[in-house]
Amino acid sequence: MPREDIAQFTIRSVQVLAEDGTVDEDLAPSLSDDELLDCYEAMKRARRLDERAISLQRRGELGTYAPAIGQEAAQVGSAFAMDEDDWIVPSFREQSALMVRETPPQRILEYAMGMEEGAEIPADEHALPPAIPVGTQPLHAAGVGWGEAIQDSPNVALTYFGDGATSEGDVYEALNFAGVYGAQTVFLCQNNRYAISTRLEDQTAAETLAQKAIAAGIDGIRVDGNDVLGVYRVVSEAIERARDGDPTLVEALTYRRSMHTTSDDPSVYREAAEEDEWEARDPIVRFQVYLENRGLLDQETKATIDERVESEIADAIDRANAARDELDPADMFRHVYAEQPPELERQAAAFERKGDRDG
Amino acid sequence: MADRLRMVEAVRETLRAELERDDSVVVYGEDIGRAGGVFRATEGLLEAYPDRVFDSPVAEAGIVGVGVGLAATGLRPVAEIQFQSFLYQGFHQLAQHVARIRSRTRGTVTCPMTIRTPYGGGIHALELHSESFEAGFAHVPGLTVVVPASPAETAGLLTAAVRSPDPVIFLEPTRLYRSFREEVPADDELPLGEARIVDSGEDLTIVAWGSMLRETLAATAELDADIEVIDPRTIYPLDTETIVESVRKTGRCVVVHEAPRTSGMAGEIIARITEDAFYYLETPVERITGYDVPVPLFAREDAYLPDADRIEAGIRRVLDRN
Ligand SMILES: Cc1ncc(C[n+]2csc(CCOP(=O)(O)OP(=O)(O)O)c2C)c(N)n1
Numbered sequence: 001m002p003r004e005d006i007a008q009f010t011i012r013s014v015q016v017l018a019e020d021g022t023v024d025e026d027l028a029p030s031l032s033d034d035e036l037l038d039c040y041e042a043m044k045r046a047r048r049l050d051e052r053a054i055s056l057q058r059r060g061e062l063g064t065y066a067p068a069i070g071q072e073a074a075q076v077g078s079a080f081a082m083d084e085d086d087w088i089v090p091s092f093r094e095q096s097a098l099m100v101r102e103t104p105p106q107r108i109l110e111y112a113m114g115m116e117e118g119a120e121i122p123a124d125e126h127a128l129p130p131a132i133p134v135g136t137q138p139l140h141a142a143g144v145g146w147g148e149a150i151q152d153s154p155n156v157a158l159t160y161f162g163d164g165a166t167s168e169g170d171v172y173e174a175l176n177f178a179g180v181y182g183a184q185t186v187f188l189c190q191n192n193r194y195a196i197s198t199r200l201e202d203q204t205a206a207e208t209l210a211q212k213a214i215a216a217g218i219d220g221i222r223v224d225g226n227d228v229l230g231v232y233r234v235v236s237e238a239i240e241r242a243r244d245g246d247p248t249l250v251e252a253l254t255y256r257r258s259m260h261t262t263s264d265d266p267s268v269y270r271e272a273a274e275e276d277e278w279e280a281r282d283p284i285v286r287f288q289v290y291l292e293n294r295g296l297l298d299q300e301t302k303a304t305i306d307e308r309v310e311s312e313i314a315d316a317i318d319r320a321n322a323a324r325d326e327l328d329p330a331d332m333f334r335h336v337y338a339e340q341p342p343e344l345e346r347q348a349a350a351f352e353r354k355g356d357r358d359g
Numbered sequence: 360m361a362d363r364l365r366m367v368e369a370v371r372e373t374l375r376a377e378l379e380r381d382d383s384v385v386v387y388g389e390d391i392g393r394a395g396g397v398f399r400a401t402e403g404l405l406e407a408y409p410d411r412v413f414d415s416p417v418a419e420a421g422i423v424g425v426g427v428g429l430a431a432t433g434l435r436p437v438a439e440i441q442f443q444s445f446l447y448q449g450f451h452q453l454a455q456h457v458a459r460i461r462s463r464t465r466g467t468v469t470c471p472m473t474i475r476t477p478y479g480g481g482i483h484a485l486e487l488h489s490e491s492f493e494a495g496f497a498h499v500p501g502l503t504v505v506v507p508a509s510p511a512e513t514a515g516l517l518t519a520a521v522r523s524p525d526p527v528i529f530l531e532p533t534r535l536y537r538s539f540r541e542e543v544p545a546d547d548e549l550p551l552g553e554a555r556i557v558d559s560g561e562d563l564t565i566v567a568w569g570s571m572l573r574e575t576l577a578a579t580a581e582l583d584a585d586i587e588v589i590d591p592r593t594i595y596p597l598d599t600e601t602i603v604e605s606v607r608k609t610g611r612c613v614v615v616h617e618a619p620r621t622s623g624m625a626g627e628i629i630a631r632i633t634e635d636a637f638y639y640l641e642t643p644v645e646r647i648t649g650y651d652v653p654v655p656l657f658a659r660e661d662a663y664l665p666d667a668d669r670i671e672a673g674i675r676r677v678l679d680r681n
Binding site: 195 | 389395397414416417419444445448483484485486488620621645647648650651653655656658659660665669672
């Protein structure tokens with residue numbers, strides 16, 4: 001056999017809710033009216049938190065913040081697909097997904113105010129803290145998904161990362177580990193087209209990011225990431241497969257409508273016209289049209305949701321501010337080891353100006 | 360050049376000058392091209408040298424690793440790692456290859472690579488954007504480690520780094536990037552491995568680098584004593600002679616750094632003082648350092664970083680002891 005094709009691969013792409021708000025009924029997930037409205041509210045909550053956070057940062061009340069405006073469908077749709085005991089393993093932009101789970105907005109704000117308290121994991125929640133180093137957390141998710149498999153638990157890990165992260169070696173290693181051990185893990189790559197200023201074309205020569213699964217021998221699929229129903233459907237199916245030990249890489253094609261972080265100025269590297277194009281494809285607008293057409297969302301319901309979201313976030317801001325006012329700097333010594341080694345004890349004492357040395 | 364520049368501008372103008380002077384210089388890193396770098400340290404370079412300035416994928420092991428190959432073909436890689444802590448992602452390439460390719464091949468293959476990276480705390484950045492790992496890099500044989508403290512030094516030392524036959528880790532204190540301007544002479548190469556006596560004095564020697572030098576000068580300004588302030592500028596190779604000579608003269612010494620205390624460079628510096636100036640010491644050397652904790656998020660960062668008050672208190676203790 002001198003020459004023959006020995007393997008062929010294809011990458012499938014899914015869209016359920018089109019830009020005009022129409023739905024492919026064959027593919028539409030079976031969500032109740034209440035669930036659909038919950039989903040909508042979660043997207044609105046995420047959007048509002050980001051907007052408030054950006055303005056707080058501008059007023060100097062918050063540190064660097066990474067908004068996910070435009071990515072709400074990818075995050076909320078996927079987080080809704082999880083079971084209560086599944087694990088969420090986020091990067092640094094996953095406010096939308098985290099709030100669908102058990103993380104209160106107060107924690108997110110505290111973290112953005114530079115307080116370690118914000119990275120505390122709520123009791124009974126299966127989550128890992130935000131990962132600032134790009135592409136590091138998918139390996140943790142591979143570990144979680146493998147650990148659950150070793151212990152015959154049905155729990156799945158869902159991890160989030162960006163298009164830029166797929167260039168990091170850690171991400172390849174994570175996909176490969178998951179394939180080798182049958183980790184109960186779903187890898188959700190939010191392809192928002194940019195890694196800070198770097199466009200996808202400059203990030204990789206690959207045609208899709210989903211195809212990066214192929215080399216690891218796991219499933220790869222693309223979904224319209226601005227379509228909350230499509231994301232819900234694709235991720236639900238991936239999660240069910242993962243429960244049986246088949247990991248999947250899902251590429252959710254979306255767009256980061258806002259700045260990379262509050263320290264970033266996108267006008268340096270992209271055209272306003274491109275941003276306008278994506279404004280028209282906004283995930284919340286699309287879903288809203290769908291819900292209105294189905295008669296689920298009238299002006300009154302919308303107003304109620306907006307008010308509820310507004311007051312929840314205002315409360316969270318108040319509570320985070322109050323926590324900051326109580327902040328004890330000496331806390332930095334308290335959680336480094338289970339038992340404080342003598343060096344640290346001495347340094348903590350010196351910090352409190354006890355003793356006659358600096359540490 | 361001879362312009363009044365900020366540190367970040369000194370970086371940019373030096374890179375521009377080296378790209379202009381030497382066709383083998385290539386500059387690359389995350390967001391350094393179209394966006395001009397997250398601190399704008401490379402602004403305008405892509406436009407000026409489109410064939411030798413590159414935006415790279417988000418892959419630090421790659422950024423460091425390809426440097427070995429680029430250098431093997433005769434190029435001079437000058438890479439940016441967006442923040443020092445992300446050089447951990449490239450550490451295996453650094454320690455296993457970049458630093459030792461010369462010794463492994465007995466000088467037949469070398470890696471004249473410069474890795475620039477923003478370093479240190481004090482700008483209220485995100486988690487893992489404020490670390491100081493100079494001692495870790497200095498612990499890897501084969502690496503030269505530089506920390507400039509002013510715009511002119513940045514230009515002079517970065518010029519030397521780019522021209523160095525060996526790999527250089529060039530740590531740029533973010534807190535100083537835009538903090539002041541000074542006259543920066545054009546094409547002024549400062550020797551690597553030479554300390555600067557910032558202030559001379561007879562009563563006490565204080566060694567500090569990077570943004571801690573400014574805190575130190577703020578502290579010494581508050582004191583009547585005649586203090587000698589030394590900035591090693593190159594962490595490895597370390598200018599032991601200048602430090603030791605000074606301590607032999609003053610008999611008292613304080614070393615300052617913002618990195619954690621344990622296994623920080625102060626330990627090494629004090630060891631060298633004990634080796635070469637022990638009998639001249641009138642009192643134990645003191646160190647003012649960060650604590651053995653991860654650099655806190657910014658709400659607690661100021662509590663972690665040594666400041667002028669802590670340094671002043673340390674100096675007073677050492678001066679007061681008989
Ligand atoms: C290991 C590492 N390298 C570099 C950075 C700096 N950085 C922060 S976000 C980012 C781009 C990430 O892009 P992507 O993975 O697409 O995620 P997005 O920010 O678009 O959500 C970079 C380079 C970092 N935080 N960690």
